Amino acid sequence: MANALQELMDMRIWMLWRWGKDKNGNPNKVPFAISGGSSGTNKEWSHTWGTYKDALVAKERFHAAGIGFKIP
Numbered sequence: 001m002a003n004a005l006q007e008l009m010d011m012r013i014w015m016l017w018r019w020g021k022d023k024n025g026n027p028n029k030v031p032f033a034i035s036g037g038s039s040g041t042n043k044e045w046s047h048t049w050g051t052y053k054d055a056l057v058a059k060e061r062f063h064a065a066g067i068g069f070k071i072p
């Protein structure tokens with residue numbers, strides 16, 4: 001199990017998120033890049049994702065609400 005988790009942590013599938021609001025004013029999670037810029041959950045945004053370690057560092061730097069990942 002630990003090896004599988006480490007494998008996921010090493011994959012460049014991790015991004016940050018912050019709280020936002022949808023068009024109806026309901027809270028939602030808005031993804032953003034580990035570099036602080038725009039991101040998304042589609043493969044076209046994969047260049048903005050990083051490893052779990054990258055995301056941890058970026059979370060502190062950009063004061064993100066959380067870390068998320070794209071299921072491989």
